[in-house]
Amino acid sequence: xxxxxxxxxxxxxxxxxxxxxxxxxxxxxxxxxxxxxxxxxxxxxxxxxxxxxxxxxxxxxxxxxxxxxxxxxxxxxxxxxxxxxxxxxxxxxxxxxxxxxxxxxxxxxxxxxxxxxxxxxxxxxxxxxxxxxxxxxxxxxxxxx
Amino acid sequence: xxxxxxxxxxxxxxxxxxxxxxxxxxxxxxxxxxxxxxxxxxxxxxxxxxxxxxxxxxxxxxxxxxxxxxxxxxxxxxxxxxxxxxxxxxxxxxxxxxxxxxxxxxxxxxxxxxxxxxxxxxxxxxxxxxxxxxxxxxxxxxxxx
Numbered sequence: 001x002x003x004x005x006x007x008x009x010x011x012x013x014x015x016x017x018x019x020x021x022x023x024x025x026x027x028x029x030x031x032x033x034x035x036x037x038x039x040x041x042x043x044x045x046x047x048x049x050x051x052x053x054x055x056x057x058x059x060x061x062x063x064x065x066x067x068x069x070x071x072x073x074x075x076x077x078x079x080x081x082x083x084x085x086x087x088x089x090x091x092x093x094x095x096x097x098x099x100x101x102x103x104x105x106x107x108x109x110x111x112x113x114x115x116x117x118x119x120x121x122x123x124x125x126x127x128x129x130x131x132x133x134x135x136x137x138x139x140x141x142x143x144x145x
Numbered sequence: 146x147x148x149x150x151x152x153x154x155x156x157x158x159x160x161x162x163x164x165x166x167x168x169x170x171x172x173x174x175x176x177x178x179x180x181x182x183x184x185x186x187x188x189x190x191x192x193x194x195x196x197x198x199x200x201x202x203x204x205x206x207x208x209x210x211x212x213x214x215x216x217x218x219x220x221x222x223x224x225x226x227x228x229x230x231x232x233x234x235x236x237x238x239x240x241x242x243x244x245x246x247x248x249x250x251x252x253x254x255x256x257x258x259x260x261x262x263x264x265x266x267x268x269x270x271x272x273x274x275x276x277x278x279x280x281x282x283x284x285x286x287x288x289x290x
Contacts, residue, residue, distance in 0.1 A: 030175030071184040
């Protein structure tokens with residue numbers, strides 16, 4: 001935290017936000033399709049203050065999302081505190097002349113897909129907040145069969 | 146998981162989705178304001194197959210979001226697997242005649258706010274997926290000062 005305060009919600013600096021974005025590799029992308037809002041979990045990598053996503057080739061939803069602004073979020077929490085960082089901006093599919101940027105991507109995607117495109121989110125705005133919590137979080141469980 | 150398969154991505158049943166929604170209490174709400182998409186982390190409670198949120202009274206962004214469909218997401222992961230559940234639908238602010246539903250809410254919100262409204266998300270659609278992962282996730286850290 002940047003400072004001690006009685007306020008349970010603290011704004012993070014832009015530098016703190018980028019540090020957290022660089023340390024993390026999993027977030028949620030929210031995008032609009034006409035009147036609908038969609039949200040999907042997604043792996044990413046930070047490259048030159050942009051976020052790179054690997055997405056299944058021909059993903060129709062994401063292709064449509066290329067025409068509107070999107071919001072991307074990462075967060076973390078334990079029983080005492082939490083933080084959230086949101087990057088808002090536009091998407092762009094990387095061209096073949098930028099394939100060298102793939103070298104920076106993790107060697108394996110989390111989920112194997114036979115073909116993929118790489119999409120770049122260039123943030124217009126990066127904001128973050130930290131929270132002091134007042135109750136204990138519930139442990140997570142995998143879905144039961 | 147509902148079944149064993151070579152496919153690393155499995156659809157969850159609606160019942161599995163609701164079980165996970167009931168076990169969790171923290172997610173992300175994505176909503177639209179004119180051409181902008183916003184996403185915020187938020188506490189929630191399941192009540193009668195609806196999601197209840199406590200929000201700061203007079204939250205202008207959320208008030209505006211009441212006029213459009215929204216998407217809400219929860220997820221979980223470890224080094225081997227992950228899941229994500231998305232509920233899509235519309236928001237409604239609870240009236241005074243429904244304040245008794247507050248009795249089911251956690252006794253304390255995670256973040257203290259002096260006044261709040263309660264907003265209900267009635268899902269039109271609840272979907273979920275589980276993923277078999279192929280690499281180890283990076284440990285999370287709190288933001289450094």
